[in-house]
Structures are given as structure tokens and as C-alpha cells.
Amino acid sequence: MIPVAFDYVAPESVEDALAALAEAGDEGKVLAGGQSLLPVLRMRLNAPERVIDLSRIANLRGVCEDGDHIVVGAMTTHHEVAHDPLIRDHAAVLAEAASTVADPQIRHRGTLGGALAHADPAGDLGAPVLALDAELVVTGMGGERRVPATEFFTDLFETAVGDGELLTAIRIPKHTGWGGAYEKFVRVSHQWSIVGVAAVVKGSGGTVEQAKIGLTNMGSTPLRASAAEAALAGASGEAIAAAAAKAADGTTPPSDLNGASDYRAHLARVLTRRAVDRALGA
């Protein structure tokens, strides 16, 4: 299908994009890679009057270092995230998760910022960003603010990005020397996660010192598996399996055609054990 007609602007700076957004008010919609928005417009589930394309803003794209953080521009594509050497060195779980999103063609256009702002609970990039304790840089007319990942995702398809604001960058504390693994469970290739688990693990010789676990599609937002994280500290061997068994504690995963709630809880436990083992190099 063809979208409802709209006006199109492609500003070349964040300032101009914010001005265009303010002018359009409720009728404006931001376009990043378009890989979620264009299907929505084509199905006419949304019909904005003005579309503001961020793709001509050069400084929203790319990865750089800032002291003990790496900073990923919101318009950096999934393909770039998956292959970027800084991300692979300091936030490996994010690179791996990005490489599991959709298919190569969609990864060439879809962006990290777009995926996080879209906040689909089955999306693969929220869990790693949460596990890495990232901060999301949200910019408005009044300047920028940094929102911890724990406060960014507020509900199904809802985030801390307010009206007239843009997600401009993702700041990730360097996890140099930590292991990372993303375990995604799907029944056919090129599908959204039924459940996904992002593990970021510090440890050696088969013993976990500290582990941070993010869960995909175990609730209306990405979640941290806090009970499992606490039990993983100092764990090795069988204790890792016992800790992973707590991965679904406190969650109320959805039931849908892909899996019932208790099946998702089972998947979260199994995938957490696999992800921790792999991140630990066991």
C-alpha cells in the first residue's frame, strides 16, 4: 500500500530538525531508517502531515570515544553497529545483538536510535543497552539531557523521549575485557525475538565476578534479570545454572501465538545460562 500524502523535510542539523518538529507539532513524525515507520505508514496505521528525515544530519551518525565511554550516534545503522571496532571491543553484546536484527537489507537502513525510540518489546537492542548501563542522550529546544536506560523505556512503544525531542546519541560505559553474548530464540530465520537474553559478564577461569543480564520480550519493556544477576556474583559451574534459573523471577511475560507466558519464562532461564556460559568463555 501507499502512505497517505505528507510534506517532507530533510534538515541538515539537529537545531533545524528540532525547529521543524516544533513547527509541525502533533502532525510531525521523525523518520530515521524508516524500517519500522514506513511499514506503519504504508498500512496507514499512522498518517502524519509532515515527515522530518534525520538522514542528512551528518553528526548523528558514527561511533567515537569519550574517555571511559563510547558514544554512538542515533543514526548509526544496525550494520555499522554490528561491525564497528569500538563497539566490538567495549560493548560486544550490542554488536552481536545488532547482527541478529531482521536481515541484511534492513540492517543497512535501520538505525540504533530508531530501534530504541520505537521501543518494540520484541526489538533486540533494548536489552543490550540496558545490560550495558547505557545513557540515552535526548535533545530538545532547551538543550540535552541524559536518561539512564533503566528510565528510558516506559511502556510498550513508549519512551522518555518527549514531544518535540529527539534521541541523539547512546553513551555506553566501556566494558573492556568483559565478555558479551546475545542469545535470541526464534523458530524461523529473520523473525523477531520470541525471547532474547543479553549477558555482559566479568570473570575468569569459569567463575563469574559480576554479570549484567538484559531480557528481550519478557514484558512490555526490556528488563534486567536482577535476581539472576545477584545469584551470579561469584558463581561457577552448577551455581551458574542455579542462578540462571532465577532469570524470569519477577517478570510477567506476554502470551501470544509465538509462545505462552510460562514457555517464555522457561526460555529466559535456558537462554540466560547459555548466554552467561558463552560470555564467560566457558
Place this chain on the structure above:
Amino acid sequence: MTRISVKVDGVRYSDDVEPRTLLVHYLRETLGKVGTVVGCDTSNCGACTVHVDGRSVKSCNMLAVQADGREVTTIEGIATDGGLHPMQQAFHECHALQCGYCTPGMIMQAIDLVGENPDASEEEIREGMEGNLCRCTGYQNIVRAVQQAAGVMAGQAASSSQAGE
């Protein structure tokens, strides 16, 4: 209407388009490049795959205005005077199609895949083609064709780099 200027299969075009026009519709309806086809309404099937600035994209999931200033290559732009592109030739020789509807997208994605990973294993080829659906072949001959073409393309790259030395 928005004015765009885009190079498609080596030729520069300037056109006024409605911003809502999808790239695939611009290619087919404005430029008459009907080699690129539409197979779904959900950006799943990959039949519409083209290259934008050298990388594969689904042209049903991109606006024509987003291609302004960029270079697009479609299935109609890959053969040369010397004959078919090695990927086209391999699809032909390996009989990597039945109805042929998925073929333009399969070939464009396969060229991107081999460009990025010239030594792709069978598993890597299957994964790299996951965004392209075929309802006829069962994929076996498609994988064989990509393997065959990868060998030919590697040979061509080697001989052209020798010629350049």
C-alpha cells in the same frame, strides 16, 4: 512535489515526486524499470531488493526522496555489454529459479553478500539471504548458484588486480 536527482543504473534522472512515493514505485512507474518487483506488503520478501550507494536495501521500504543525491543499481543495471553478470549467469546455469519472481531480489542480495564476504560458507550464504523468500525452489539451487558465482567473481577480481599491477 519534491525535486530529486538520482543516478539509476548509471543514468542521472531528475524528477518531481510526491514525498510518499516508495523507491520501488519510482523505479517501476516513473523510470519504467519493471525488473524490480513487489512481492509483499510487509518488507519481508526481499523481491524488491536494489543497491543504494552500493549496499542492498528493500526498495519497498524506502522513500524515493530518500534516494535524492544517491546512486541506485537495479537488476537491470548489472549486465554489461560483455554479457550477464556472473551472478545472473550462475542463477541461469544452476537453475536457481522456477517462477522467477524472487530472482531479481535474490540476485541483488547475493551480489551484496559476495561483495562483503567473498568466501562465504554455505551457512553464511543461507543467513545472508534470510531476507529473501522463495516459494518455489526450496533454496538448494539458489545456494549453489551463489557459491558458483562467488568463485567466478573471485577469479575476476584476481585477474583485474593482476592487470592493474
